[in-house]
Amino acid sequence: MSKLDESLLTGLPPFSLLERGQIREILDQALPKRYDEGAEIFHEGHDAERFHLLLDGYIRVVKTTEGGEQIIALHISPGQLFGIAPALNRDTYPATAIAASESLALSWPVRLWGEFTTKYPGFATESYSTLGQRLGEMQTRITELATQAVEQRVAAALLRMVTQSGRKVEEGIEIAFPVTRRNISEMTGTTLHTVSRLLSAWEKDGIVHSTRKHIVVTAPHRLVLLSGAQG
Amino acid sequence: MSKLDESLLTGLPPFSLLERGQIREILDQALPKRYDEGAEIFHEGHDAERFHLLLDGYIRVVKTTEGGEQIIALHISPGQLFGIAPALNRDTYPATAIAASESLALSWPVRLWGEFTTKYPGFATESYSTLGQRLGEMQTRITELATQAVEQRVAAALLRMVTQSGRKVEEGIEIAFPVTRRNISEMTGTTLHTVSRLLSAWEKDGIVHSTRKHIVVTAPHRLVLLSGAQG
DNA sequence: CCGCAAGTTTGCTGAAGGACAAAGAGGTCC
DNA sequence: GGACCTCTTTGTCCTTCAGCAAACTTGCGG
Numbered sequence: 001m002s003k004l005d006e007s008l009l010t011g012l013p014p015f016s017l018l019e020r021g022q023i024r025e026i027l028d029q030a031l032p033k034r035y036d037e038g039a040e041i042f043h044e045g046h047d048a049e050r051f052h053l054l055l056d057g058y059i060r061v062v063k064t065t066e067g068g069e070q071i072i073a074l075h076i077s078p079g080q081l082f083g084i085a086p087a088l089n090r091d092t093y094p095a096t097a098i099a100a101s102e103s104l105a106l107s108w109p110v111r112l113w114g115e116f117t118t119k120y121p122g123f124a125t126e127s128y129s130t131l132g133q134r135l136g137e138m139q140t141r142i143t144e145l146a147t148q149a150v151e152q153r154v155a156a157a158l159l160r161m162v163t164q165s166g167r168k169v170e171e172g173i174e175i176a177f178p179v180t181r182r183n184i185s186e187m188t189g190t191t192l193h194t195v196s197r198l199l200s201a202w203e204k205d206g207i208v209h210s211t212r213k214h215i216v217v218t219a220p221h222r223l224v225l226l227s228g229a230q231g
Numbered sequence: 232m233s234k235l236d237e238s239l240l241t242g243l244p245p246f247s248l249l250e251r252g253q254i255r256e257i258l259d260q261a262l263p264k265r266y267d268e269g270a271e272i273f274h275e276g277h278d279a280e281r282f283h284l285l286l287d288g289y290i291r292v293v294k295t296t297e298g299g300e301q302i303i304a305l306h307i308s309p310g311q312l313f314g315i316a317p318a319l320n321r322d323t324y325p326a327t328a329i330a331a332s333e334s335l336a337l338s339w340p341v342r343l344w345g346e347f348t349t350k351y352p353g354f355a356t357e358s359y360s361t362l363g364q365r366l367g368e369m370q371t372r373i374t375e376l377a378t379q380a381v382e383q384r385v386a387a388a389l390l391r392m393v394t395q396s397g398r399k400v401e402e403g404i405e406i407a408f409p410v411t412r413r414n415i416s417e418m419t420g421t422t423l424h425t426v427s428r429l430l431s432a433w434e435k436d437g438i439v440h441s442t443r444k445h446i447v448v449t450a451p452h453r454l455v456l457l458s459g460a461q462g
Numbered sequence: 463c464c465g466c467a468a469g470t471t472t473g474c475t476g477a478a479g480g481a482c483a484a485a486g487a488g489g490t491c492c
Numbered sequence: 493g494g495a496c497c498t499c500t501t502t503g504t505c506c507t508t509c510a511g512c513a514a515a516c517t518t519g520c521g522g
Contacts, residue, residue, distance in 0.1 A: 063370060065374060065378055066459070067378065071378065073370055087359065087363075088359055088363025088366065089356060089359055089360040089363055090363055094367060094370065125320060128318065128319055128320055128359075129320040131319060131366075132319025135319065135325075135362075135366060135369070136325060138366070138370065138373060139294065139304055139325065139369065142369060142372055142373055143294055143296060143302050145420060146376060146419075147296055147298065147300050147302065147420065186377075189378065228297075
């Protein structure tokens with residue numbers, strides 16, 4: 001396999017302060033890998049042997065309950081670190097990571113985490129900032145689940161995906177990876193039936209346009225109203 | 232004010248690896264403060280000027296929604312750090328901290344955070360472990376809110392408090408700080424009415440014994456059944 | 463010792479949304 | 493091109509629990 005191009009990492013937050021030579025060093029230790037849609041990158045409870053950086057595609061981080069239900073904990077977009085158990089001193093992965101679409105990621109053995117954080121300026125800081133943001137997002141979801149009705153939560157979930165991964169198309173803004181009704185229900189703590197009903201209603205109102213596994217938000221501002229201080 | 236005794240910190244996880252001299256240094260820079268029940272230690276959105284260590288008492292970390300509802304994000308027990316915004320690169324507090332009972336805490340200016348993490352072995356590691364645990368707890372709560380019925384969530388919340396702060400009394404295990412029905416509803420995303428009904432029912436079944444702001448769990452094992460794989 | 467505030471209990475009602483059921487609509491694999 | 497599997501839609505029923513209302517209890521402050 002030929003050498004990875006340095007431009008892959010240049011400009012990504014965790015590495016933005018580094019020189020060419022340092023980036024070269026980091027890349028030479030990285031293992032690149034491609035994942036098909038639905039492929040598992042790592043599994044909840046397994047030994048955390050590597051930490052990862054998503055270059056292209058989208059990742060869903062998922063927890064499974066004893067009852068077999070799945071909860072989507074997090075979505076990862078290109079440029080983000082994930083599976084960073086070592087940052088929190090964990091030796092097993094707390095959740096399972098699955099490619100939401102065809103994806104490309106780099107990974108490094110966890111023993112390099114300590115090296116990276118001490119050797120490269122900004123790496124530790126940026127990583128912990130990311131963690132802080134994720135903590136904040138989780139707090140927001142707890143608050144939503146505890147206080148808001150299903151319709152508001154689903155609207156908020158759509159908006160979150162649009163914000164994180166929206167790409168402009170002529171009809172509006174499209175969520176850039178495949179999403180099923182069931183996926184949305186696993187983000188919002190409801191059933192796929194209820195999500196389907198909501199999307200049908202919103203389609204009728206001209207707020208979204210959706211086909212199988214594929215959603216375009218045509219009137220984001222109206223979703224904001226639905227998600228927040230009611231409309 | 233006389234010097235703080237070194238035994239205050241000896242043995243607490245963040246400082247367990249340090250020598251006397253180092254502990255002395257840390258203590259000399261600490262500001263001790265007592266808080267009445269209900270007193271605010273810091274407020275959501277304010278500049279994070281200090282980070283804190285709880286020595287005695289219990290702290291509730293609370294978020295308020297636009298609608299004015301409160302959500303209890305976290306309980307802090309003696310020996311734990313809190314308000315550690317600097318660890319996550321935040322410059323404002325993400326939530327409000329309130330003394331659940333009369334409490335005593337030390338605090339340091341945030342500029343010392345960097346110094347502590349580099350200078351004292353184990354401090355950074357222990358702090359990030361704590362953070363990892365909190366992240367895990369939050370994930371658990373999200374899962375609960377998304378998949379479990381009210382009764383299970385309330386049972387789980389009681390068990391969590393018992394685990395974190397239970398002290399043995401003759402009738403069973405008592406939650407060591409004042410808790411109202413409203414507080415419990417703010418942890419579980421329900422109403423105080425529903426919580427009151429559940430506690431009444433459990434009282435009748437001999438699972439708990441509660442008086443105003445005060446709860447003793449007399450049959451923890453039965454609560455476990457209620458909280459988990461249904462009873 | 464009285465009045466008031468905060469916390470608690472209980473009843474009733476209605477709506478939200480979960481559970482169950484069944485059928486249609488794309489895609490994909492052979 | 494057919495069989496099958498996954499995803500989606502829609503209908504009906506029924507439980508759970510939030511909302512509203514009102515009374516009761518306990519403890520504190522004046």
